[in-house]
Amino acid sequence: MSISRGSYLIREGFRSIRTHGFMSFASVTIITACLIIMGSIVLLSLNIDALIKDLEQENEVVAFVDESIASDEDAAALRGEIMAVDNIMSADFVSRTEAMNSFMSKYDDRLMEGLDESVFRHRFVIHLVDISDMAETRTALESLPGIVKVNAHIEYADRFVHVRNIVSVVSLILTVILTFVSFFIMSNTIKLTTYGRREEIAIMKMVGATNAFIRTPFVIEGLILGILGGVFGFLAVWGIYSVLNSSIMDSLTGSFVTLIPFRRIMLPLLISYVGVGILIGVFGGMNAIRNYLKV
Numbered sequence: 657m658s659i660s661r662g663s664y665l666i667r668e669g670f671r672s673i674r675t676h677g678f679m680s681f682a683s684v685t686i687i688t689a690c691l692i693i694m695g696s697i698v699l700l701s702l703n704i705d706a707l708i709k710d711l712e713q714e715n716e717v718v719a720f721v722d723e724s725i726a727s728d729e730d731a732a733a734l735r736g737e738i739m740a741v742d743n744i745m746s747a748d749f750v751s752r753t754e755a756m757n758s759f760m761s762k763y764d765d766r767l768m769e770g771l772d773e774s775v776f777r778h779r780f781v782i783h784l785v786d787i788s789d790m791a792e793t794r795t796a797l798e799s800l801p802g803i804v805k806v807n808a809h810i811e812y813a814d815r816f817v818h819v820r821n822i823v824s825v826v827s828l829i830l831t832v833i834l835t836f837v838s839f840f841i842m843s844n845t846i847k848l849t850t851y852g853r854r855e856e857i858a859i860m861k862m863v864g865a866t867n868a869f870i871r872t873p874f875v876i877e878g879l880i881l882g883i884l885g886g887v888f889g890f891l892a893v894w895g896i897y898s899v900l901n902s903s904i905m906d907s908l909t910g911s912f913v914t915l916i917p918f919r920r921i922m923l924p925l926l927i928s929y930v931g932v933g934i935l936i937g938v939f940g941g942m943n944a945i946r947n948y949l950k951v
Contacts, residue, residue: 680881687885687936688892690838691929694831695893699921701827706916708820717790718807719747719797721778728752731778734802738780741800743793745783752776788817838936839943875938882937886930893925894918 719738721731728751738747750758755776784793794808860870901915 680877683881683937684885684888686841687838687882687933688888690834690841690936691886691889691932692892692896694834694932695889695925695929696896697827697830697834698925699893699897699916701823702921703915704823705820708816717782717784717794717797719780719782719803720805720807721780722802722804723777725778725802728778731802734800735780737800738782738797738803741793741796743785743789745785748781750779750781752778755779835932835936838932839940871942875942878937878940878942879934880937882933882935882940883930884933885937886933889933890926890929893929894922 721734725731725734731751732749735747735749738744755778759776782797784790790808790810794806794810797803797806857870897915897918901918904915
């Protein structure tokens with residue numbers, strides 16, 4: 657394609673946007689609105705996933721050392737074998753004395769008079785990489801020499817995993833649905849702009865213009881509208897997220913819930929928004945012009 661021909665096609669794309677100003681505005685608005693909804697769902701999913709991961713960190717597994725291992729040094733030496741087990745993030749050793757002191761700090765000392773540290777066992781407080789494998793990890797820990805019992809809240813772990821899976825699936829389904837809705841609306845919006853040019857397209861076909869030559873301005877139009885929709889959608893979500901984050905931090909909820917800092921997800925989100933906007937715009941434009949090329 658020559659430079660002059662390429663310039664003509666690009667100018668035609670921009671001219672179509674200016675000529676059909678209201679419809680172009682409607683297309684950008686529709687893409688922006690859909691991306692705002694899609695982005696909100698994705699951000700909600702990311703924050704719920706981050707919250708669940710934080711809860712996972714607090715969901716401890718406690719491995720008790722056999723009573724026959726009396727000394728702190730021998731018991732602490734088991735840490736190497738524990739860390740060798742798959743899915744172990746950390747293992748902190750707690751001696752009998754530390755366990756007793758922690759227990760007594762929670763109750764009235766007068767009720768615990770005469771309590772000896774031998775009542776307690778050496779133990780390891782363990783955090784896992786993935787709580788969905790908690791049952792398998794517990795079995796592996798219990799098979800280690802020197803470990804006699806492992807306390808693991810598997811029922812809570814299963815609930816966390818269940819919630820995480822539901823959020824991920826719902827988020828994916830809604831995102832796919834909204835993408836198709838955006839494509840459909842964008843395609844039909846551009847169809848309205850092409851309807852007034854159907855005779856012009858028919859004449860161009862009769863004089864020998866190729867389908868690619870006729871289609872390109874509409875693809876460029878969709879490309880530009882998609883980019884604008886993606887950028888505006890990103891800016892809108894940025895503003896909404898910032899306001900919501902400030903509101904949460906200023907309320908009592910902020911002490912329990914913390915949103916992911918927007919700067920951590922800014923670049924991937926911008927790239928995704930612009931990319932989705934371009935795909936919707938380009939394929940919407942190609943689909944809109946398809947029927948008018950059958951002359």
